[in-house]
Structure formats: C-alpha cells, structure tokens
Amino acid sequence: MTLQSSTPLTTKDLPDSCDYLVVGAGATGMSFCDSLIQGLFLLYNNNNDDNNNNDDHNNSISIVLVDQHTQPGGQWNDSYDFVQLHQPSAMYGVESTPLEHQQPYKNKDREEEQQQQQQQEDAHRATRNEILIYYQNLVQKWQTNNYNNSYNNNNNYNATATATATATATAEQDSSRNNNLRVNFFFAGNSTVKFPFSSSHRHDDTYQIITTTTHTHNAKEDDGTLTTTTKDNRRTVVTRTIRVRNRFVDARYLQPDLPVTVAPKFHYNANNIHCIPVNDLVTTPLLNTNDKNNNNNNNCQQQSQKQQPYVVVIGGGKTGMDAIVYLLQQQQQQQQQQQQEQEQHLPKSNICWVVPHDPWITAREHIGNCIEFVHDASKQLEQKEQTINNNNNNNDKQQQYCLEAISVDLVQQTFLKWEQEGKIYRLFPNNKDRSYNNTSTTSGSSSRTTFTTEELPTKFNDATLSKEELQLIRSLPPSHIIRGRGRVQIHDTTGDLIMQDETRIPLPFSHHDDNRNNSNAATATTATATATATAIVDRTIYVHCSAGAFNYTNLSGTVPTKIFDNRTITIQDVYGTPGFCFAGSIIGKLESLHYYYNNSNSNNDNDNDSRHKFTDDEMNRMCRAPLPPPPPPPPPPENKNDVLGPSGGSVAALTPDHSWIQRLLNLKQWLQIPELRDWLVQHRLFNLNHYDTAKDVEYMVNETYQILLKYGLVIDNRC
Secondary structure (H helix, E strand, C coil), rough: CCCCCCCCCCHCCCCCCCEEEEECCCCCHHHHHHHHHHHHHHHHHHHHHHHHCCCHHHHHHEEECCCCCCCCHHHCHHHHCCCCCCCCCCHCCCCCCCCCCCCCCCCCHHHHHHHHHHHHHHEEEEEEEHHHHHHHHHHHHHHHHCCCCCCCCCCCCCCCCCCCCCCCHHHHHHHHCCCCCCCEEEEHHHHHHHCCHHHHHHCEEEEEEEEEEEEECCCECCCCEEEEECCEEEEEEEEHHHHHEEEEEEECCCCCCCCCCCCCCEEEEECCEEEEEEHHHHCCCCCCCCCCCCCCCHHHHHHHHHHCCCCEECCHHHHHHHHHHHHHHHHHHHHCCCCCCCCCCCCHHHEEECCCEEEEEEEHHCCCCHHHHHHHHHHHHHHHHHHHHHHCCHHHHHHHHHHHHHHHHHHHHHHHHHHHHCEEEEEEEEHCCEEEEEEEEECCCCEEEEEECCCCCCCCCEEEECHHHHHHHCCCCCEEEEECCCCCEEECCCCCCCEEECCCCCCCHHHHHHHHHHHCCCCCCCCHHHHHHHHHHHEEEEEEECCCCHCCCCHHHCCCCCEEECCCCCCCCCCCCCCHHHHHHHHHHHHHHHHHHCCHHHHCCCCCCCCCCCCCHHHCCCCCCCCCCCCCCCCCCCCCCCCCCCCCCCCCCCCCCCCCHHHHHHHHCCCCCHHHHHHHHHCCCCCCCCCCHHHHHHHHHHHHHHHHHHCCCCCCCCC
C-alpha cells in the first residue's frame, strides 16, 4: 500500500527559531507533541482572564519535529509488513485522536448495534500501514493548524478537524481574542540534528538540522539553485541552523532494537547459512529455495529449487511469535484455497521455532497491566502474613518471610494467579510434551532431556497472543519448538544448533532426522549423511527475530540522564507499555503545565502558594525511570564467537528499583496533582481508565503502596 506523503518541507521552510525542537517522530515523540498542544490549549482557553494581558508571543508556540525517516511513525517505518499491534488500537497512539476505527451509528436507538460496533472497535488492531497513515494525518493536521480543542461530555478530547473555519477567519479570531493559543508546527523528514555529545550541549540553544534529499530528476529551488542529477540517484545535503527558545526534546531514548538494524544474537557462517531478518520473510519465496549462496553447482541448484525450504525462526519474543503465526496463517490460507497443486503451501513439518527462554504471554482477551499486577502481588504478601500470624510464628520467621517477599517467587506466584484468571498464557501448560529427542553434547554422547512440571517461564516482555493464535502455535509438532535451552551461539555447517550450554540439537526436519538417526541403516553411510545434512542446510532459511526490542543497545553503558534538565527533555520509560505512548503523553502534559505557569500572567498570582510550580526538580521527582542497561560483558576467552549480548525481559524479583514499582510511585504522585488527577482517568491511553473515578484508582494505588512500604519494597519519602 502506498502512503500519501505529508506536505513536503525543505529546510528553507523551517523557521529560524522555535520553542520546541523535537527529535524522533515515533510513538513517544508524536504523543509528546500531541499532549503538549492539547494541554496548552486547555490551559490558555480555560484561563482567559489570566492571559488577557499576555503579549502575542506568549500566546503562540512553534514546534519543529525532526525524524530520519521520510514520514512520521518511527520504528513502524522499519517494521515488517505483516506486523500488527499486539494490543487493541484503543491502547495506542496519541491522546487526542483514536486509532481504532470509529464509525457513526446507523441507528443510535439500537443498543445491540452499538454494542456490536463497540466490540469491533475494542478488537481492532492496527496494521503497520494504518499506524503510518494515522501518524501522517496527525502531522498534516498540526501543520495546517486544523485543531478542535473542545471537550465532549466525557471530558475526552475531540480532535475532529474543523474544516469549516478558513485561515482568514482563524486569523481574525486570533486577533480579536489575544488569549487564544496559536501553534505553528513543522515536520522535517529525512533529517537529523547535530549538537555536541557532551554534557554542555544541554545548555546550548542552537542546533543544526541536516536534511538529506534524494533526487531522481533535475530540481530547481526557488532561490535559483540548480541541482543536476543523472539517472543514478543523487543526494543533496542541506544544513540549517535553528535556535531553540525553550526546550530541545529527545524522543529517541526508547528507540527499540529491530532485526533490520541489529545484528543476530548468534554467530553463523554467512557462506553456508542463509539468514534473513524477519522483514524479508514476506519477499522470500517459500515454495522453492533461493539461490542464496551463488553456488556453481547448477545441478544442485535445480534440484533444491524444486523442493520447499525449511524455515527456522530464532527468537522467542513478540517478533518471533509474529513470524510463526504469519507462517502458519499463510499455510492455513493456502490450504483453504485448495489450489490445484496440493503441495503448494509450506507444511508445518518444514517450520521450526527456537525459543531460547520460555515466556509468560499476555492474554489478549483479558489484558492486565503492571499496576494491577503489583497490587495483586502485594495482596498475596498480606495474605501470607496473616497466615503466619495465625500460626503464632516467631519474629525470626517473620523476618525470614520479609526476605522471601522480595524473591522472584512472589512474581511467579502472581503470574500463576493471573494464569488461572485467564490474563496470562504460556506456550504449553505445565510444560507438557517438553522434551528433546536426539540431543547430544558437543563431545558426541547422546542423551534425552526431560523437564519437570515445576519449571515456570522465565521471561516476560508483554508479548500478547489471542487464544486462537496460541492454539495455532501449539499445532506445530512439539519437536519443532526448541525452547528453554538458552540462546543459539553457532549454526554449524551441518545445520545443527549449538545452544548456549553447548548442547547440540539437530534440526527436527523429518528427512534430516531419519538419516542422522538411523545409524544402522545400510544407506546411512557417513558420506550419505553428510550429503543429506548439506542438502538440508542449503534448503534452510533462518529468520532473525533475536534483536530483543527492549534491549536498547543504543543506551548500553550510557550515563543516566534526567528527564527534565534545563533546556532539554529526554523522554524515558516513566510508565512503560503498551508502546510507550503514554510515557510521551504524560511528559508532554507536564511540560504544558511547566510552559504555561512560567510564561503566563498566572505565574504572578500570590494567593496560591500551595500550587505546584512544575519546576524541573519537581517534575523529575514524579518521573522515575529505569537506569540505562549496563554494557554487555566481553565474550569469554574460550569462545570469541559468543556475541549473544543482553537478554531482556527476565522475570525478576520486585525491588525498590523495579520499573513496575517506579511506575506505581510516579502514578501515586500524579494523582495528587489537580491538573493531572482527572486527566489521567479520562485519557484514552491510560491503562487504568476502566476505573470509574480517580478516587478509585487512588484507593488501589495507596493500598498497594502501604503494603509494599511495610515490606521494604518501597523506599521513598516523596510520596
């Protein structure tokens, strides 16, 4: 699908100065801009008397949004074509504008029709293209000053474009009502920002925007400059200096690792092994084998091209799940089409999935959230304490229990509780059918590894599946899901997978196994087995899904950064998933309050000393975020090829520094601020907006806080 590009801008269209220079037009950058604009509209239009004497500059702001991609959307520009949101569209995007499909009711009096439509909206999961178009439409609206900042009866923002107001009428209205806010918005694609990478840059106010344009024909600029090109594309690089009056906003901090930008977390011989990023899965023919190695053996090529490939997906997170579901859905669809050639589809027996660590999987039918998870964990602590007290245990046992409270067992017990409630899945309940045949150590001794039912998943990255998708994955032969054995280090030229614990696992494809295992058969000579193994390798496509989106390799080993730091804002994980959209939104909302109270006459009020001043220090105290990941350890001397890198998402004990505890403390403080309290519950992206009132949310948060404080899981004097 071809997207309609936003209004093109060149560097000459950009202003010489702006109030906010935002770098990164992904989920956090877009939600920051949206909530900054919406928050300022609300403040300026609801406080008319305070602003009547403001000068014109204070009633207008300019925002320049810069991104390296041609269009807004961040990582969605680089994602694989078949990707969809794992969660409903209602949980993603920006504050002002729904992403889910919203159609007017044909008959408002029919309650049944309304319920059906609401169910469709709740179930909608936007595709990659839908998300890119959504963000593109937002930028077009902002660039044309096409706003409607009114509220509906539920106090939710209504961002429907006001097509009836002409530019002239808008200008006349702004002139007659000086208190109205005007926003000048600019988007510069194919651009980067240059500034000194030192602590001193945070106090500078001048930046360089570098825009790279690819030309395919002669282009004459308005100033008479002629850029001559041939049939080959030529690039024009233009640098523009811009002064920032207020803040530089870095929205790239939470940039995820993607298979197209991060190398595989395993070592392989590219001359023998065909490895592709998940993006290439759509364009790679799965009905025959590509000429991947440019072999000179034409006979072997012609023979292999008549055969279907084997596909090995490596990676147990969201991307790996998407790849497996995509392959199986394609297989289902092709079977249903009943094509003339019965073997056109890729059979399940040709698909293998390597899941290094068993994950807990969020159930799409009943999506929970980290705040409610921590609340349930705290209630389990409380119940266990009551049991201990009823048994008249002594203080030593009480102290021992406090130590146990912060262990990983508490988190696992809560996951088990959620599994019973239908909020969490795992690949196979009770780890049934979890065994590996024909495994051996690198020394060659054969063994059979069986796992006990007591073992639980060890990873949680909030990957989400429906029950239908989970059943589809479970339809793979059990031997074709290699899980829980650690991450792959090396792909041997024989096609075997050598795991992190040095266990060698042969590929589970039937012809391969038959020849490798039938050592007593007369036909299974060493030469024949080697030739068969080579043929299997030549037909095998390894799909790289091992980047680990939340590993943040660009942050690895960096110095912790304040979110609000003088002339700079760095958007960080202050409230986490889904998609970090809400993190950008809450920081944008806080910045709107900071800007308003520091630039309007309301700052001169002397009768409200108790009001929050929204200084950087105050806002940083209510915006805790995880520290950057440490640098990965160097590979051990005995294995220079160990390039695994970090493995994120481990199920860890709740501690005062745990990101879920940090989010709870942030939320507790936000609920104490009048300007944020009701705004939170009415926010379309807030993961607790199913509560009726802010008071209900606050009760649950305070109850959780008090229990955690009692057991030392909260060390905080600021709440």
